[in-house]
Amino acid sequence: MRTSRHTLRGSELFREGQRIYVNRIEEKFDLGQHEHDFIEWNYVAEGNGYHYLEDRALPASRGDLFALPVGSSHVFRPYSLEKNRRLVVYNVVFAEELMGEIAESAPELGLGELWRSLSAGPLEAGIVRDPLLRLEPLFERMHEEHAAAKPGYGALLRSMLAQLVIEWARLLCAEAVPGNRTGSDLIGDAASFVRERAAEPLTIREVAETFRLSERHFRRLFKRHTGQTFHEFVQRQRILTACELLRTTRHKLDTVAGMVGYRDLQTFSRVFKRIEGSSPGRYRKSFFR
Numbered sequence: 001m002r003t004s005r006h007t008l009r010g011s012e013l014f015r016e017g018q019r020i021y022v023n024r025i026e027e028k029f030d031l032g033q034h035e036h037d038f039i040e041w042n043y044v045a046e047g048n049g050y051h052y053l054e055d056r057a058l059p060a061s062r063g064d065l066f067a068l069p070v071g072s073s074h075v076f077r078p079y080s081l082e083k084n085r086r087l088v089v090y091n092v093v094f095a096e097e098l099m100g101e102i103a104e105s106a107p108e109l110g111l112g113e114l115w116r117s118l119s120a121g122p123l124e125a126g127i128v129r130d131p132l133l134r135l136e137p138l139f140e141r142m143h144e145e146h147a148a149a150k151p152g153y154g155a156l157l158r159s160m161l162a163q164l165v166i167e168w169a170r171l172l173c174a175e176a177v178p179g180n181r182t183g184s185d186l187i188g189d190a191a192s193f194v195r196e197r198a199a200e201p202l203t204i205r206e207v208a209e210t211f212r213l214s215e216r217h218f219r220r221l222f223k224r225h226t227g228q229t230f231h232e233f234v235q236r237q238r239i240l241t242a243c244e245l246l247r248t249t250r251h252k253l254d255t256v257a258g259m260v261g262y263r264d265l266q267t268f269s270r271v272f273k274r275i276e277g278s279s280p281g282r283y284r285k286s287f288f289r
Contacts, residue, residue, distance in 0.1 A: 010038040010095055015149070019095035020157045022139075022146035027076040027087040035073050038093050041164065042066040042076070043130075043139045046088035049078040053123040060087070063133055067126035067168060069119040070096050090139040094161060102162045109169050128171040132192040138164055186211050187225040190218070191233070198237035199261040204230045238262070239275045246284040253280050 013021040024045065033052055042051070048061035053074050060066075060076060068074060078087035103111035118126045130136070142160050145153045174185060190211050194202060207230070208218035222230050238260040245256045257268035257280075272280045 006032070006034050008034055008036040008038075010036075010093065013038075013093055014095070018154050018157075019098055020146070020154070020161060021093040022091065022142045022157070024088065024090050024139075024143050027078050027089055028081070029077065031075055033073055033075040035071055036068075036093070037070055039070060039096055039099055040068045040072070041092040041094075041168070042068065043090040043092075043135060044087070045090055045136060045139065047078065047086040049076060049085075049087035051076050056124070058124065058127070060089075063130040063136075065128050065130055065135065065168060065171070066123075067118070067128075068123060069115075069126075072123055074123075090143060092139065092142060092161065092164065098158070098161065099165070102165050105162065106166055109166065111165065111169055114169060114172070126172070128168060130171065132189050132196070134188070134192045135164065135167055138167070186213065187221050190222065191226060194230075194234060195237050198234050198241065199259065201261070202234060235271055236275060239272055242268070242272060242280065243276065243283065246280060247287045256280065 010019070010021070015021075027049060042065070044060050044062050044064045046062060048059065050057045051060040051064075051066060051074060052058075053066075053068075053072070066074075076087060076089055079085045099115055100112065103109075103115065138160060142157060142164070145156055145160070170185075190207055193210065194207065204219060204222075205215050208215045211218065213221070219230060222228075222233070226233055228236065242256055242260045245251060245259060249256075251259070253268075254265045257263075257265050260268070262268035262271070269280055272283070276283055278286075
């Protein structure tokens with residue numbers, strides 16, 4: 001039975017001259033099931049609930065990515081309205097012709113054929129899991145760019161949309177052929193794993209075991225695909241986090257050092273200066289004058 005109530009139109013969402021719209025919304029029960037005349041990517045950023053696709057109710061939880069063709073009938077619902085049962089979703093809406101343009105720019109992926117087959121099949125076929133949340137920063141950045149609307153944001157959004165579509169296709173292919181993962185796939189996942197846990201006392205042996213690789217093989221693959229040793233990568237991720245803390249908080253330097261995984265201020269300061277070219281204190285002063 002058809003449950004759609006109305007059709008959402010891109011002309012009502014897109015700004016003049018643009019073909020992409022991005023929002024981040026906490027789902028409630030006020031929006032009815034609907035169709036749209038655009039392509040829509042939904043990414044669950046917080047919590048869990050249900051995604052009603054046509055006449056099916058599918059579980060939706062953090063890291064789920066739904067790719068919906070034109071004319072799809074859907075709506076998200078949280079489990080309940082309790083404060084601890086939030087369901088927050090990023091929505092990236094874009095004109096259908098952009099999919100064709102992205103497909104032409106990456107013909108080796110066969111995106112055009114892939115999208116046509118999915119558009120003709122069940123909507124569930126376009127769902128992928130992002131278990132390590134590698135795509136969440138991309139959705140976050142797209143949302144920020146769309147909201148700020150700085151000069152050139154349209155071009156930047158199109159480039160990020162191309163990245164999103166390509167990453168989706170890669171995840172879809174990896175799920176279709178689980179044993180067909182390359183070293184690049186594994187190291188990409190490992191790098192995301194390390195970024196999330198860089199402040200923890202990680203060892204290369206532990207991370208290699210997590211991804212079922214020998215330490216020697218992992219070390220070689222990591223260097224080849226990131227251009228950095230494992231140790232260099234961890235240090236850089238820690239300092240990147242430290243920079244954000246120094247820019248956005250008033251925590252003392254030794255507190256920042258501990259928050260990013262350093263046991264003493266001296267070691268933190270030495271590594272920070274080697275990577276950033278200035279001491280943590282001087283770096284902070286450049287933002288708080």
